[in-house]
Amino acid sequence: MKFVDEAFIDISAGDGGNGCVSFRHEKYKEFGGPNGGDGGRGGHVFAVADPNLNTLVDYRYSRRHDAKRGEHGMGSDMFGAAGSDITLKMPVGTIISDVETGEVLYELLKPGEVITIAKGGDGGFGNMRFKSAINRAPRQKTPGWPGEKKNLKLELKVLADVGLLGMPNAGKSTLISAISNARPRIADYPFTTLHPNLGVVRVGPEQSFVVADLPGLIEGASEGAGLGHQFLRHLQRTRLLLHIVDLAPFDGADPVAQAKAIALELKKYDAGLYEKPRWLVLNKLDMVDKDERAARVKDFVKRFKHKGPVFEISALTREGCEHLIREIYKHIKAQQVAEQPAVYIDPRFAGEAPE
Numbered sequence: 419m420k421f422v423d424e425a426f427i428d429i430s431a432g433d434g435g436n437g438c439v440s441f442r443h444e445k446y447k448e449f450g451g452p453n454g455g456d457g458g459r460g461g462h463v464f465a466v467a468d469p470n471l472n473t474l475v476d477y478r479y480s481r482r483h484d485a486k487r488g489e490h491g492m493g494s495d496m497f498g499a500a501g502s503d504i505t506l507k508m509p510v511g512t513i514i515s516d517v518e519t520g521e522v523l524y525e526l527l528k529p530g531e532v533i534t535i536a537k538g539g540d541g542g543f544g545n546m547r548f549k550s551a552i553n554r555a556p557r558q559k560t561p562g563w564p565g566e567k568k569n570l571k572l573e574l575k576v577l578a579d580v581g582l583l584g585m586p587n588a589g590k591s592t593l594i595s596a597i598s599n600a601r602p603r604i605a606d607y608p609f610t611t612l613h614p615n616l617g618v619v620r621v622g623p624e625q626s627f628v629v630a631d632l633p634g635l636i637e638g639a640s641e642g643a644g645l646g647h648q649f650l651r652h653l654q655r656t657r658l659l660l661h662i663v664d665l666a667p668f669d670g671a672d673p674v675a676q677a678k679a680i681a682l683e684l685k686k687y688d689a690g691l692y693e694k695p696r697w698l699v700l701n702k703l704d705m706v707d708k709d710e711r712a713a714r715v716k717d718f719v720k721r722f723k724h725k726g727p728v729f730e731i732s733a734l735t736r737e738g739c740e741h742l743i744r745e746i747y748k749h750i751k752a753q754q755v756a757e758q759p760a761v762y763i764d765p766r767f768a769g770e771a772p773e
Contacts, residue, residue: 423574425477426517432460432487432501434539434562437547440493441555452556454545458488458498460538460565465514467526468507472616474572476507485536488562491544501538511577511655517569527577535570539563578616578630579750581653583684584662585676589701591615593662593733594631597743621747630656650687657753658746659696665714666705674721695749698724699742704732 435457442450463485483506489498508514514524514535524533540563548556582590598617615631632653653659663677677698685692698719706714715730727745731738 423474425474425481425572427477427481427483427506427570427572428568429463429506429536429570430484430567431463431536431538431565432485433564434458434460434541435488435490435498435501436561437542437544437559438491438493439545439557439559442494449554451554452545452549453493453495454559455491455493455495455497456544456547457491457541457562459500459541460488460562461485461501461503462534462538463536463566464503464505465508465512465524465526465533465535466505467510467512467529467531469510469529471507471509472576473509474512474574477572485538485565487565488538488541490562491541491559495546497544498541500541503538505532506535508572509574511575513573513575515571515573517571523570536566536568539565575655576616576630577628578656579627580619580629580658580660580746581656582629582631582660582662583653584680585664587668588662588664589733590631590662593699593701593731593739594629596733596736597739598629619743619746621743625747627747627750650684650691653691653694654688656694657750659691659694660699660746661696662699662701663718664702665700665718666702674718677718677722695726697726698722698728700728700730701733703730703737704735 437457438454440452440454442453444450463483483504485504486501488501491498508526510526510529510531512526513522514526515522524535526533542560542562543558545556545559548558550556582594584590594615594617598619617629617631618626619629620626630653632650661677661680663673665673667673667676681692700715700718703711711730715728719728729738729742729745731742733739
């Protein structure tokens with residue numbers, strides 16, 4: 419399935435049905451009085467977060483979505499039926515914003531979450547609503563209210579705890595396949611990964627986190643070069659970034675220069691993203707002689723001047739991966755605890771508990 423993380427749709431909730439002017443016609447009832455019913459409510463448009471979806475491709479080719487209008491009111495005190503609602507299924511992590519103003523209207527962050535993105539119009543009043551002691555034969559009615567109409571932009575930002583970034587062929591796909599249940603495409607040429615891949619890393623019973631593998635970045639990505647700039651938005655919701663560096667590039671390039679280029683592109687794209695916790699993961703130790711590993715790692719750290727943690731691994735042989743997983747889980751768990759709201763304690767019970 420083609421991965422699509424952006425789409426535009428036009429939605430229209432149903433208009434309300436019109437009220438009815440009618441009078442009771444019955445044998446031996448000369449003055450039956452008004453009995454025109456109200457119009458029915460127009461259909462709503464709902465959006466639901468479906469955990470089984472991971473792309474917005476359905477809305478790339480199906481842009482228009484209209485709910486049914488309500489039926490008109492009828493005589494004999496009969497109200498019109500409400501219009502049928504429609505429900506649009508979207509991936510978890512979808513942001514819904516107004517095309518004209520750019521304002522973010524809704525975010526679908528929880529599986530199964532349902533929101534109303536367009537309300538149907540209320541039905542109009544029939545003439546039975548206007549009956550009074552001084553107006554026993556009203557001929558007034560009101561039309562139904564129009565339903566909401568919106569032009570919306572859908573933007574998908576995948577929900578992951580950890581995001582992998584780095585140059586093409588740095589070993590990101592190999593790493594996510596080694597530590598998680600993801601099985602991305604792996605090959606010996608650049609840009610093998612064409613869209614984000616998500617994988618669940620199991621640390622222990624009921625202990626896990628989600629990793630997102632993005633297409634490789636190259637110099638100039640923030641201006642549109644390569645593929646990765648299209649998917650940098652998916653890193654904005656992560657708690658931790660892993661900067662994967664190839665210690666033994668096949669083309670003989672300088673790993674430090676490549677790593678600095680990635681950091682610069684990240685800063686150009688989003689300063690907030692650049693300030694996220696970012697760990698350095700030096701990959702492909704299996705491609706370096708054991709006698710040279712320590713010296714090469716020391717030289718890299720000295721020249722790159724990275725302030726955060728540094729890990730040495732081989733995604734192919736899984737050397738160092740277990741230690742990396744454990745440290746990631748500790749970091750994510752600590753962040754989750756810090757983000758929990760403070761528990762309110764009633765001042766009446768703030769004293770010490772009785773012995």
